[in-house]
Amino acid sequence: MAQMKHAVFDARIDAKLPDLKGDIDISAIGLLADIRLSLHFDLLEVESDWRDFEKEADCTAFQNFDWLSIWYRHIGTRERVKPAIVVGRHNGSIIFILPLAFTARTGLRRVAWLGGSLCNYNAPLLARGFSKIVRPAQFVRLWGEIQQLLRSNVRHDLIDLEKIPATVGAQANPMLALQVTPHANDSYVTHLTGNWDEFYQSKRSSSWRKTDAKKRRRLAKYGDIQFATAVDRADIERTIDALIEEKKSSYASLGVANMFEWPGYRDFFLDVASDPRRHSLVHVSSIKVGSTIVAASFGLTMHGTYDYLLAGYTNGEMEVCSPGSIHLQELMRYFTERGFKIFDFNIGDEPYKHEWCDAEVKLYDQLSPATLLGLLAATAIRAVRRLKRSLKRSRFIWPVIRRARSIFGSLAS
Secondary structure, three states, X not given: XXXXXXXXXXXXXXXXXXXXXXXXXXXXXXXXXXXXXXXXXXXXXXXXXXXXXXXXXXXXXHHOHHHHHHHHHHHHOOOOOEEEEEEEEEOOEEEEEEEEEEEEEOOEEEEEEOOHHHOOOOOXXXXXXXXXXXXXXXXXXXXXXXXXXXXXXXXOOXXXXXXXXXXXXXXXXXXXXXXXXXXXXXXXXEEOOOOHHHHHHHHOOHHHHHHHHHHHHHHHOOOOEEEEEOOOHHHHHHHHHHHHHHHHHHHHHHOOOOHHHOOOHHHHHHHHHHOHHHOOOEEEEEEEEOOXXXXXXXXXXXXXXXXXXXXXXXXXXXXXXXXXXXXXXXXXXXXXXXXXXXXXXXXXXXXXHHHHOOEEEOEEEEEEEOOHHHHHHHHHHHHXXXXXXXXXXXXXXXXXXXXXXXXXXXXXX
């Protein structure tokens, strides 16, 4: 077994995080003699291997190296997050990458997912044959080795991993072999089948399609309707800024914080979208009436799946024409025509998702205490999340909460 290099550091809330470099190797003792784990604190060390691995690995767009590294550059560094990337190799080849990070807030030191709240699906990147190499019971033992590796090198109270999907690509997610609890929200997807007309007719009744057509005619009275994919930087910036402005009013009406007011968030979305090298990952689009953007979206594309991440629409006089709905339909048409198989509405319980989705994606959380403080925190966190999920599942209580939040948000804006 390779000698382990220790890089233990204390990251109290008021401490400056050291600039850790290098990796720490440890053999997965008692599992398979030829599985080796390494822990990396520097994204540049794993960039080349990660980029090669993600091309064929089972993963989501949220585990893409560009997405996470640019998030870290603009947001993670500001929030004093430190990467802690676990790489597993079998016979010298990478079989998984676990994109973790260290953060210290409110006096609690956590290991969490790299990417924070901007990742709607959190999971390891898995080699296509991972489930044949590591069975669920073996992964539980491997997880024990990962915990030991983290404890030996990253002083923390709690491992807190949220929004874990049940599957990763075509494989069962090995994380579900651990003790997990249901996340407060689920996600919704629809499978794009046939051509657009066939798909559209399968999802919308005749009367509904007539209503859609009436709204389009009404919107067309204001000018020519164009669905546009933003390509050059100027158009991308204009579209993203229009989306941010649209989201500002919707966040206020929902009574939730506007993330675009936080440092680094606009810069992150603009950076990840504007580089031509990332056009295969990021899709920015809009509906224009004449030259005016009346609806816009920001999404991710990977392995035949489109992730509908952010969308907004004007709340002016054209709002009654449902420009957001028209934009959504044009997006689904666009990706159907390009052979995409899945349109993923992502996390959240907005009513319109139920009109289109044909599958619900269950998400889970995993908590692993490392200290007494972590154990106490995990107990409280589980209770709060259990209550939150219960409220969101109530057909009577949750609509009242949403309405009250919307009223207070409108008053505060």
